[in-house]
Amino acid sequence: MVRDGYIYGLSLLAVAAVLVWATGTWYWSIVPVLLAAFFLWFFRDPQRAIPKGEGLIVSPADGVVTETARIDTPKGPRQRISIFLNVFDVHVNRTPIAGEITAVRYQTGKFLNAMNQECAERNEQNIVTVRGEGIEIVFKQIAGLIARRIVFNYREGDRVERGQRVGLIKFGSRTDVILPAEADIRVKTGQRVKGGSSIIAEMAESETMAGVREPRKQARASVKPEIEDGEGA
Numbered sequence: 355m356v357r358d359g360y361i362y363g364l365s366l367l368a369v370a371a372v373l374v375w376a377t378g379t380w381y382w383s384i385v386p387v388l389l390a391a392f393f394l395w396f397f398r399d400p401q402r403a404i405p406k407g408e409g410l411i412v413s414p415a416d417g418v419v420t421e422t423a424r425i426d427t428p429k430g431p432r433q434r435i436s437i438f439l440n441v442f443d444v445h446v447n448r449t450p451i452a453g454e455i456t457a458v459r460y461q462t463g464k465f466l467n468a469m470n471q472e473c474a475e476r477n478e479q480n481i482v483t484v485r486g487e488g489i490e491i492v493f494k495q496i497a498g499l500i501a502r503r504i505v506f507n508y509r510e511g512d513r514v515e516r517g518q519r520v521g522l523i524k525f526g527s528r529t530d531v532i533l534p535a536e537a538d539i540r541v542k543t544g545q546r547v548k549g550g551s552s553i554i555a556e557m558a559e560s561e562t563m564a565g566v567r568e569p570r571k572q573a574r575a576s577v578k579p580e581i582e583d584g585e586g587a
Contacts (some may be wrong), residue, residue, distance in 0.1 A: 366390035371458050396525075399446050402550040404517035409557035411451055411537065413437060415492045415529040416444040419554075422539050431535040435522040435554055437547060438528050445522045447506075448495055450531055452516040454485015455508055480504045480521075484514065489557060492532035495523050517550035531555075556585040 367390045370383035405412060417439040425434050439445060459481045478497040483490060506521035507582045514520060523529075533539075537555040541547060547554060 360417070364390075366393065368498050380444065385514065387536060396445070397443060400444060400509045402448075402517060402548060404515075404550055406462070409487065410516070410553050411491065411531070411533065411555040411557070412448070413541075413549050413552040413554045414447050414450050414531060415439055415523075415547075415549045417547065419541050419543055419545045419547060420528075422541065422542060424535070425521070425532075427532070433533040433535060433537055433539060433555075435531045435533065435539065435541065436528060437531075439523065441525055444549065445524060445527070446519055446549060447493075447495055447515045447521045447523065448517050449482075449484055449485050449520050450516075450554070451484055452514065453484045455482060455510055456485045457483035457491075458483070458506065458508070458510055459556070460504075465543075478504070480506050482506065482520075487557075489534055491539075494532075495521065495531040496528040496530060498565055505538070519550075 366386040370386040370390065373382040373386065374380050417437040418440045419435060421434065421436040423434050425432055461479050461481060479491060480495040480496070483492050485491075495506065497504055503522070503524045504527075505523070508514065508520055525572050531554065533555050534557070536558065538558050539555050541554045544550070
């Protein structure tokens with residue numbers, strides 16, 4: 355469980371105890387106890403099976419794919435996958451690939467509904483660039499209508515592994531993944547994905563930082579998940 359779950363949950367249980375002590379009846383404790391149970395559940399952090407294999411890109415979040423599209427960027431054509439997280443989804447974010455975090459940029463903005471396509475540019479968000487495995491991936495933690503806090507626990511220059519926990523967005527939000535134009539998208543609109551374990555794209559051929567393309571050495575059929583210690587749901 356994420357630390358915030360204990361903070362919210364235990365605080366509300368303490369409020370419930372005080373209300374029982376002050377009023378002499380347990381009725382007044384129902385609401386804080388229910389809220390405590392919700393927060394303990396909301397901030398759950400299940401273990402995941404991380405796929406192993408060259409060129410794989412995993413989902414940074416749990417949720418539903420709301421868009422796969424080709425876009426133009428200052429660096430040229432790219433592909434974008436958007437994932438919507440409702441309040442019932444796990445909100446822990448994970449890195450799509452292994453590599454070095456080369457940029458972290460926090461952008462203030464609005465709190466439009468995360469289903470609105472305009473939120474990708476106008477909402478408050480944290481934009482992270484990871485370079486590794488011969489490619490560069492950008493993923494955005496985007497605040498939604500209810501989400502008001504974005505947490506990211508790493509800095510530029512830090513090394514991360516594929517599927518590693520890197521932060522969270524509280525209470526409903528969206529994540530966007532900006533992929534190379536040549537990536538083979540493995541998900542479709544309406545599909546549900548799990549952070550760290552669902553493969554959302556694959557590089558048909560790896561590309562080194564120098565721009566030299568190399569054939570993939572591992573066939574898709576040989577992809578195996580790497581189980582985290584104490585795997586859960």
